[in-house]
Amino acid sequence: MGKNTLKRSLIVGIVFLFLSTACLPVLASEEKPDFIIDDIFLWPSDYPYEYHFEYSLRNIGDSPIYSFEFETYIKIQWMLLGRIPLFPIVSRMQIGNLGGLLPGENVNLSFASCDRLPKFGSYRFSLTVNPNLKIEESDYDNNKYSEDWNVFFGQWKEIG
Numbered sequence: 001m002g003k004n005t006l007k008r009s010l011i012v013g014i015v016f017l018f019l020s021t022a023c024l025p026v027l028a029s030e031e032k033p034d035f036i037i038d039d040i041f042l043w044p045s046d047y048p049y050e051y052h053f054e055y056s057l058r059n060i061g062d063s064p065i066y067s068f069e070f071e072t073y074i075k076i077q078w079m080l081l082g083r084i085p086l087f088p089i090v091s092r093m094q095i096g097n098l099g100g101l102l103p104g105e106n107v108n109l110s111f112a113s114c115d116r117l118p119k120f121g122s123y124r125f126s127l128t129v130n131p132n133l134k135i136e137e138s139d140y141d142n143n144k145y146s147e148d149w150n151v152f153f154g155q156w157k158e159i160g
Contacts, residue, residue, distance in 0.1 A: 032138040034061030035129045037145035038106060042114065042156055051156070052113045055127055055145070058106040061138050066100040073131040074111050075124075082122035082150065082159065089117060093131070119154045 038056040045052050055072075059065065076090040094111055101107060111127070126146040133140060148159040 031062035032136055033059050033063050033065040033101065033103070034138045034142070035135075036060055036142050037127055037129060040125050040127070040145070040147045040158075043108070043110070045113070050113065050115050052110050053125065054108045054110045056106050056108050057101070057129060059101040059103055061103055064100060064102040065135065068098055068100075068135060069095060070098050070129070071095050071131055071134065072109070072111065073128040075126040076112060076117070077124045077126070078118075079122040079124055079148065082148065085124060089123070114151070114154075114156055117151070120152055121150070122159070123149050123151070125149065 036058050038058050040053060040055045042051045043054045044050070057070075072094045074090060074092055074094055075088055077085045077088050080086050090112065096109070098107060112125075117123070124146055125148075126144070128145075129143045130137065130140070131143070137143075150157050150159055
């Protein structure tokens with residue numbers, strides 16, 4: 001008799017466990033935007049022989065974002081022998097307003113003029129988008145990006 005009671009209790013417990021998990025309402029995941037930086041590149045400015053650095057910002061999330069204030073933390077470091085970071089040349093927050101970004105869309109944003117940087121050496125450009133988490137995203141772990149560049153007599157070249 002003790003074995004039958006134990007079996008029934010076990011079966012009833014399994015049925016209740018199944019019903020409690022299978023019958024819970026499932027909420028759809030909240031769709032959010034997600035920002036990444038695709039690339040850093042040189043782009044000609046409106047003035048002859050002047051170039052500025054831009055980065056390509058992409059929304060890889062499931063939701064669009066409309067008219068928003070956008071922050072980017074920018075750090076440009078001079079590198080010793082192209083490997084050892086020495087000191088920051090630029091370290092600042094850039095704030096701007098964007099009209100909107102649909103899922104899959106990208107926009108190019110300017111962040112530095114190469115004419116204002118020293119014309120020799122190696123540099124590391126490190127950018128963090130949405131650094132203060134003011135815009136709710138689905139993933140904050142992919143908001144940092146960096147690239148290394150060399151310049152010799154004004155001739156900029158991306159490393160690697």
